[in-house]
Amino acid sequence: MTTPKGSLLVQDARTRKRNAAEARFKTYGKLAIGVGLLALVILISSILGNGTSAFRQTEIAMNVTLPEAKLDKSGTRDMEVMKKVTTLTYGPILAQGLADTLAAEGIVVEGLTAKDIDAMISREASAQLRDRVLADPSLVGATVAITVLASGRIDGYYKGRVSMESAVLDSNVTPAQLRLADALKDKGLLVTKFNWDFLTAPDASDQRPEAAGLGVAILGSAYMMLVVLVLALPVGVASSIYLEEFAPKNRWTDLIEVNISNLAAVPSIVFGILGLAIFINFAGLRASAPIVGGLVLTLMTLPTIIISTRAALKSVPPSIRDAALGVGASKMQAVFHHVLPLAAPGILTGTIIGLAQALGETAPLLLIGMVAFVREYPAPYTAADGLFGEPSTALPVQVYNWTQRADPAFFERASGAIIVLLIFLLIMNAVAIILRRRFERRW
Amino acid sequence: MPNELHISSAFDRDLEGVQALVLKMGGLVEAALLDAALALESRDDALAAKIRKGDKAIDALEEQINVEAARIIALRAPTARDLRTVLTVMKIAAALERCGDYAKNLAKRSVVLSQMAQVPGAAGAIRRMAKAVQLQIKDALDSLIQRDVALATEVRARDAEIDQMYNALFREFLTHMMEDPRNISACMHLHFIAKNIERVGDHATGIAEQVIYLISGSLPEEARPKADVTSTSDLAGRG
Amino acid sequence: MDDLRIVERDVTTQIPKITARGVDVFYGDAHAIKSVDVDILDHTVTAFIGPSGCGKSTFLRCLNRMNDTIDICRVTGEILLDRENIYDPKVDSVQLRAKVGMVFQKPNPFPKSIYDNVAYGPKIHGLTRNKAELDAVVETSLRRAALWNEVKDRLQSPGTGLSGGQQQRLCIARAIATSPEVLLMDEPCSALDPIATAQVEELIDTLRSQFCVVIVTHSMQQAARVSQRTAFFHLGTLVEFGETGQIFTQPQDPRTESYISGRIG
Numbered sequence: 001m002t003t004p005k006g007s008l009l010v011q012d013a014r015t016r017k018r019n020a021a022e023a024r025f026k027t028y029g030k031l032a033i034g035v036g037l038l039a040l041v042i043l044i045s046s047i048l049g050n051g052t053s054a055f056r057q058t059e060i061a062m063n064v065t066l067p068e069a070k071l072d073k074s075g076t077r078d079m080e081v082m083k084k085v086t087t088l089t090y091g092p093i094l095a096q097g098l099a100d101t102l103a104a105e106g107i108v109v110e111g112l113t114a115k116d117i118d119a120m121i122s123r124e125a126s127a128q129l130r131d132r133v134l135a136d137p138s139l140v141g142a143t144v145a146i147t148v149l150a151s152g153r154i155d156g157y158y159k160g161r162v163s164m165e166s167a168v169l170d171s172n173v174t175p176a177q178l179r180l181a182d183a184l185k186d187k188g189l190l191v192t193k194f195n196w197d198f199l200t201a202p203d204a205s206d207q208r209p210e211a212a213g214l215g216v217a218i219l220g221s222a223y224m225m226l227v228v229l230v231l232a233l234p235v236g237v238a239s240s241i242y243l244e245e246f247a248p249k250n251r252w253t254d255l256i257e258v259n260i261s262n263l264a265a266v267p268s269i270v271f272g273i274l275g276l277a278i279f280i281n282f283a284g285l286r287a288s289a290p291i292v293g294g295l296v297l298t299l300m301t302l303p304t305i306i307i308s309t310r311a312a313l314k315s316v317p318p319s320i321r322d323a324a325l326g327v328g329a330s331k332m333q334a335v336f337h338h339v340l341p342l343a344a345p346g347i348l349t350g351t352i353i354g355l356a357q358a359l360g361e362t363a364p365l366l367l368i369g370m371v372a373f374v375r376e377y378p379a380p381y382t383a384a385d386g387l388f389g390e391p392s393t394a395l396p397v398q399v400y401n402w403t404q405r406a407d408p409a410f411f412e413r414a415s416g417a418i419i420v421l422l423i424f425l426l427i428m429n430a431v432a433i434i435l436r437r438r439f440e441r442r443w
Numbered sequence: 444m445p446n447e448l449h450i451s452s453a454f455d456r457d458l459e460g461v462q463a464l465v466l467k468m469g470g471l472v473e474a475a476l477l478d479a480a481l482a483l484e485s486r487d488d489a490l491a492a493k494i495r496k497g498d499k500a501i502d503a504l505e506e507q508i509n510v511e512a513a514r515i516i517a518l519r520a521p522t523a524r525d526l527r528t529v530l531t532v533m534k535i536a537a538a539l540e541r542c543g544d545y546a547k548n549l550a551k552r553s554v555v556l557s558q559m560a561q562v563p564g565a566a567g568a569i570r571r572m573a574k575a576v577q578l579q580i581k582d583a584l585d586s587l588i589q590r591d592v593a594l595a596t597e598v599r600a601r602d603a604e605i606d607q608m609y610n611a612l613f614r615e616f617l618t619h620m621m622e623d624p625r626n627i628s629a630c631m632h633l634h635f636i637a638k639n640i641e642r643v644g645d646h647a648t649g650i651a652e653q654v655i656y657l658i659s660g661s662l663p664e665e666a667r668p669k670a671d672v673t674s675t676s677d678l679a680g681r682g
Numbered sequence: 683m684d685d686l687r688i689v690e691r692d693v694t695t696q697i698p699k700i701t702a703r704g705v706d707v708f709y710g711d712a713h714a715i716k717s718v719d720v721d722i723l724d725h726t727v728t729a730f731i732g733p734s735g736c737g738k739s740t741f742l743r744c745l746n747r748m749n750d751t752i753d754i755c756r757v758t759g760e761i762l763l764d765r766e767n768i769y770d771p772k773v774d775s776v777q778l779r780a781k782v783g784m785v786f787q788k789p790n791p792f793p794k795s796i797y798d799n800v801a802y803g804p805k806i807h808g809l810t811r812n813k814a815e816l817d818a819v820v821e822t823s824l825r826r827a828a829l830w831n832e833v834k835d836r837l838q839s840p841g842t843g844l845s846g847g848q849q850q851r852l853c854i855a856r857a858i859a860t861s862p863e864v865l866l867m868d869e870p871c872s873a874l875d876p877i878a879t880a881q882v883e884e885l886i887d888t889l890r891s892q893f894c895v896v897i898v899t900h901s902m903q904q905a906a907r908v909s910q911r912t913a914f915f916h917l918g919t920l921v922e923f924g925e926t927g928q929i930f931t932q933p934q935d936p937r938t939e940s941y942i943s944g945r946i947g
Contacts, residue, residue: 450880
């Protein structure tokens, strides 16, 4: 069959159909990307919308008198005596301070009771004041200017959660308090400013969302990542090198390969059960310790590292190995002097991705008990509990925790914690990209 | 030599080597020619015998040059000027080998002539002609080494003079033969000798033309100037 | 003048450096090399030519036991280097490869600096005692590889930044840095342009005075240009082995003639 000769300037039917199909395919592609981007935009805007307010906190500035009569019965600034004074005593002192400040500034709000004034201040503030006085006993008897956290509802008023109308129905706040807050704000005594404590303070109880922070969670996650890095990286890389370079190619190694790939696909909660059974029940390690969390996450991350290391080793061209062997290097020298440095970018990237995944894992940590409410910063090493043995919590677990609590302020906190988590992930990925670029330049 | 060098120095050495062989061969042929003319003039039979033996060396060189050239073509696959160099060298070797044979023939005949009465002035004229032809060969080979087209063209032009010399000798021998029939035998030999020397001159011109081919890539277009009238006219009638 | 040439062309020693007797190579069940006997002389360039798949590269790789890295490859027979069998179980192939260097088809410098490329071999074999000696070895090797003048100002720049011909010369410098006795070259110019090829061939000609060089090439013209002895392989057997000029002007075996004149293969 002879094809009729046609002009190049006129497209024949087949070409037109093909071009149309390609144009359609491109449109589908663009639509798919559009949908993905839309989802991403919605997700990020909702998180940012809910969470950025967690980084700001409302504070009240006031002058408070610290009466010696109440705070230091002995009059000698004896620590033992002063420690006996609990936060219950400090509470009214703070309330009095606020009342004095109102009087001094000439702020009058109708319908305001003494209880209202008291309730303006966060419960956390009395503990903070007590800590401050115990740290510096010379303050006793003086009048100091301090800033204290406003209570959760007042904070919520400035973040849109509480309004005059809802205050009428709310048992925790009255409209009078809101008016007082506005009056204080007008005088410049009440400000909403950036809250570093969100990142450094430990968790707080249900009644004090304004004081809740991520300090403990961040530390716990950091310890666990350290454990994962120190354990998973060498073990993963070493086993991968052995499998790729030294192991004989027979059915056993094939079996091992298949199983490692399968391990990567196992649901993470299974690793939690595994950790519970082995590390806590069998080995007797302490539940909710970062070491246990680290070990569980190591098991989870190991397949990822092994697989990415193998891929990186495979990508090194065999000509480099041949060249090394040709110069008279032994197999081990060839691997360690030449193949490994070339595979390093791939290995690093795989490790950091594995770490980033581990950072965000929640299910296994729940099972090994890292859900506890922990107020003290865990120390890296204690004689009693060993390395990373003190109980802690982790970032994703903290998010889970906070979303369980009733106060809508905690929801804001949870969103803020998600933002922090995302920032860490972004930083880790950026580090991965930078490191990869740096190593690849030398290729 | 003004050529640029090859990256492979062995290639340069091979080409230089084969050209050196040609020069060596040329030297031998020039010497044979002059010596043969001298042997004729001085009636030196020992010298003539030596020249005849020496022709073997000239033939051996021609064979060696051919073997070398074949080797260069097989191993180096020369192109362009290199190829023309190798081809030219082979042709020049063949021409020089013929010249060597003529010199040998001259020596052979001089032995015969030394037994006969001398023809006055003949040996001198022959010697002068041999000298001129030797100069032709020398200049032709010089033009090869120096890659000098002008020199080669000059050699080509000078062939006319050689032809004139031959014409003059032809007439002279004819005259001698007509004067005294007893001279015929000697003059016949002398005539063949003169003819051979003239052929050597033609070969020298051929060498010069090959050199022009090597340098420019094509043989010269104008016919070489020919002044030999002996084959086209009857000189006997002009007494 | 011609005497000099003839001396150059002749091999200056008749002492065999590598002697192979009855060498057979099997890839699994496939019989790749069939009972090859050959004597490779010292201070000579020996070329292996033949059509694709004739086994010349396989045989070359037997000479420094690079075939050991291939699991299914089995070598029988005897290969003597200076009268010692290199397949003797007591021989460590790593030590062997310091004596028998190799240059590959595609230039494969390490992704390190030029200095480190050349210094790697001497370092791992402990051939030098201090940095000064190592510097000297690097300079000598680069000079012998005709690369020194081009790179002496940038020894720390990466080896992969050089042109193709320079990279191959760097690989040659790397191979000769361990002062091997034999240099094996597996189609060293096939990835290079004609000028770089000519430079490498000229280099091989100068290396001949110090090493025994064996070169595998699929270009007969290259074998003709660069070698003094040529071995023609066909379907795993060594068909003819002799002086290069002889092989290319008057081959003895009709198969050789067919291959050289372009009738087979």
